[in-house]
Amino acid sequence: MTLLALSCTLIFVFITMFVSFWKRLGLEKSIAIGSIRAAVQLLAIGYVLQYVFQTEHVAFIILIIAIMTVVATWNASRRGAGLKGVFWRIALTIGVMEAFMILFLIGLNLIEPTPQYIIPLSGMTIGNAMIVSGLFTTSIKREVEASRGEIETLLSLGASGTQAMQGPMKRAVKFSMIPTIDSLKTVGLVQLPGMMTGMIIAGADPVEAVRYQLLILFSHTGSAAMTSMILSMLYQKLFFTPDARLRKIERS
Amino acid sequence: MNALLEIRGLSKRIPSARESSGERVLLHKIDAVIREPESIAIMGGSGQGKSTLLRILACLDSADEGDMYVRGASCSSMEPAKWRSQVCYVAQHAVMLPGSVEDNLRTVSRLHGTVYEQPLAERLMKQSGLDHIPMKGPAGDLSGGEKQRLALIRSLMLRPAVLLLDEVTASLDAISGRLVEDILLEWHREEGAALVWVTHHADQASRAASRIWTLKDGTLTDSELSCESGISDETAGSVRER
Structure with a gap:
């Protein structure tokens, strides 16, 4: 999967934030923080796993x-x-x-x-x-x-x-x-x-x-x-x- | 000979926002003895610690100081379950255990691995006017009065030496209340169990008890009660305050 294709999936996050804003649910900040955390955590663990799989220590x-x-x-x-x-x-x-x-x-x-x-x-x-x-x-x-x-x-x-x-x-x-x-x-x-x-x-x-x-x-x-x-x-x-x-x- | 139940130097403090120390002395070095199976009423105004004393005696709440003895054996040196098998507490609001009426009656035999005394259960159910209710029906569907009577029979199946009765007739109508009183007094006469009633009703105390323990300002006053003399003015006064 290319980075561009992955970036396109952010549309779903924006839709969720828009619904929250439109219906005044007040969840925009939580959704944004949650999405960023999920991306950072998963990317980090991806690199960590790559290294661990290579070293097998x-x-x-x-x-x-x-x-x-x-x-x-x-x-x-x-x-x-x-x-x-x-x-x-x-x-x-x-x-x-x-x-x-x-x-x-x-x-x-x-x-x-x-x-x-x-x-x-x-x-x-x-x-x-x-x-x-x-x-x-x-x-x-x-x-x-x-x-x-x-x-x-x-x-x-x-x-x-x-x-x-x-x-x-x-x-x-x-x-x-x-x-x-x-x-x-x-x-x-x-x-x-x-x-x-x-x-x-x-x-x-x-x-x-x-x-x-x-x-x-x-x-x-x-x-x-x-x-x-x-x-x-x-x-x-x-x-x-x-x-x-x-x-x-x-x-x- | 050891007393049936003995209370020595029992004290209990409870948190209180009104006191500068942040706590209030509810019971202060209480001493009392039940030498033989007898019926005792505990009286006193609201918040004087009647129910707390009963719960401490049942080993459900703990005292800050003091100890209790049943037939000479101290509570602090005994397994709580063993103590509670001899000194049984019956709450004001009867709690039905999940299951049928019969399941509730069988609780004691199930817990202690003893034989279920069916004839005794049937006799008590009949005496309590509960012989018409289906034994296999859910206990939770019974009316308040029926639940209270069933809870009482469930406790009697334990054959405790002392029964602690926390306003057991308070939520019942007059007829059901008298019925419960009669069952307990008959049990007391026949089985030789001591009864300790918390009650707010002077007439109930006169009918059901031979002694009165009055709780006021953390102290306990023990007074004899004969059928002729009735309740002392001081005790009745503390009841009338309510």
């Missing part, structure tokens, strides 16, 4: 994955404002998920152990875990606030903290899984996934592209379920005082 792979994990954790943990210790819990979950997924895929020879495979797949795995972590954190906070009566009723009946939190945790896990399950059900009918589309446009065999997409979809579904399950275990004590009273969540 393992330290660069680890560094990039570490940066991805920290940024994803920071973003998802903002949903947990008012809860202490959310950042480290999400970081641990994303780190464990990433290590498990990549080692699993390499171990089964599903991908080659090269930066070209590891970095994009890590990006997708970490991004997916970030979305699930953010949704789970938002949902469990809301559930605990809305279900204080239910939780304290169970505690009053002699339930342990884990037993009392079972209902809210179950509902939060289900909520965080909704986008993953929905995309699994509608993929190919409503949307052609980005990675598969990219491979086809780049000239790959569509069936080969589908195989990789299925790999991604299934691994994402597994990682989404595991992310929310791990978080539900790690979050258990966040909502209770050391002497097992239900904590009041500080307003952020």
Whole structure:
């Protein structure tokens, strides 16, 4: 794709800004900043990846994955404002998920152990875990606030903290899984996934592209379920005082 | 012999914008004892800490100082779940757990891995006038009065040594309120459970309690109540203020 052709796609950004201006939505500045940031970030990562792919040095792979994990954790943990210790819990979950997924895929020879495979797949795995972590954190906070009566009723009946939190945790896990399950059900009918589309446009065999997409979809579904399950275990004590009273969540 | 429930030096401070120190002493070094299964009413004006005291006794809120003992075992040295199994709190607004009426009744056996006492549940449902409601129906669809009675039966299934009743009849009509009172007093007589009622109604306290704990300015006054004497002027006065 030539730079001129790429520049032409800015028309879509201008259309969006025009609609915002016309309808007085006040989004022009955000759209402009967002578009510039997206372009700079993607171009930068393009050059970085080009260099890393050429050198194939393992330290660069680890560094990039570490940066991805920290940024994803920071973003998802903002949903947990008012809860202490959310950042480290999400970081641990994303780190464990990433290590498990990549080692699993390499171990089964599903991908080659090269930066070209590891970095994009890590990006997708970490991004997916970030979305699930953010949704789970938002949902469990809301559930605990809305279900204080239910939780304290169970505690009053002699339930342990884990037993009392079972209902809210179950509902939060289900909520965080909704986008993953929905995309699994509608993929190919409503949307052609980005990675598969990219491979086809780049000239790959569509069936080969589908195989990789299925790999991604299934691994994402597994990682989404595991992310929310791990978080539900790690979050258990966040909502209770050391002497097992239900904590009041500080307003952020 | 150890007392059934003992409160020693319990204090609680709460944040207050009105006080220069930024906090108010709600309960100040409270001592009280329930030596045997008896029925006690807690009275006092609004904001005197009646519900807070009950929630502390239920191990749902924490005190700043002091400790509590059930049959000689201190709360601070006991697993909170074990404490709550013996000292059970029933809230003013009944919360139905997700599921059917029967699911709610089975909660205690599910939580503690014990056998579900169906005959007891059926007897209490009949006594409470709830024997007509379908056991498989959603508990959330019941009326306010029915929910309160079901919540009470659910707590009784735990067979606690002490029942903490936080204005459990306040949101009920007169008939349902009396029904709940009768069930609890019968349970108290038959099962030997101690009852601690928070109430604003002097007549309810006269009917249901043998002693009154009056909370005022952070202190607790314990007074005997015989059927003949009724409620003391001081206690009734604090109720009339409302």
